[in-house]
Amino acid sequence: MNNVYLRVETRLQERIEELRKNSGKDLPEDLFEPLFTHLQDVIDIVASIKDYSTEPYLEKLRAVVCVDCAQDPQGSCVRRNAGMCGLNDYFPIIVGTIEDVLKTETGLPS
Numbered sequence: 001m002n003n004v005y006l007r008v009e010t011r012l013q014e015r016i017e018e019l020r021k022n023s024g025k026d027l028p029e030d031l032f033e034p035l036f037t038h039l040q041d042v043i044d045i046v047a048s049i050k051d052y053s054t055e056p057y058l059e060k061l062r063a064v065v066c067v068d069c070a071q072d073p074q075g076s077c078v079r080r081n082a083g084m085c086g087l088n089d090y091f092p093i094i095v096g097t098i099e100d101v102l103k104t105e106t107g108l109p110s
Contacts, residue, residue, distance in 0.1 A: 008102075009036070030084075031089075041068075042065060042087070047102055054091055
């Protein structure tokens with residue numbers, strides 16, 4: 001694993017812990033499993049797209065990550081539909097966290 005991956009993983013774990021503390025309800029333990037299972041793909045998606053909207057990131061996520069997770073060929077996902085996908089539910093926060101780490105790495109575009 002490279003330094004960027006480890007920094008992103010650590011920062012996301014810290015951010016998720018903050019979300020859990022501030023949630024006001026218990027978040028399921030496996031809510032962020034899709035994120036960490038596909039973290040390198042998510043990092044690559046965020047690094048490859050620079051946009052003020054999360055829509056381009058989300059489109060790429062559906063095409064790369066979701067098809068390999070629980071999404072069916074029609075684009076529906078039981079985890080997403082049940083509100084059990086932290087990657088989907090907290091996507092803007094995840095993108096922002098990854099972008100913050102990428103910006104601090106030397107040699108990476110901001």
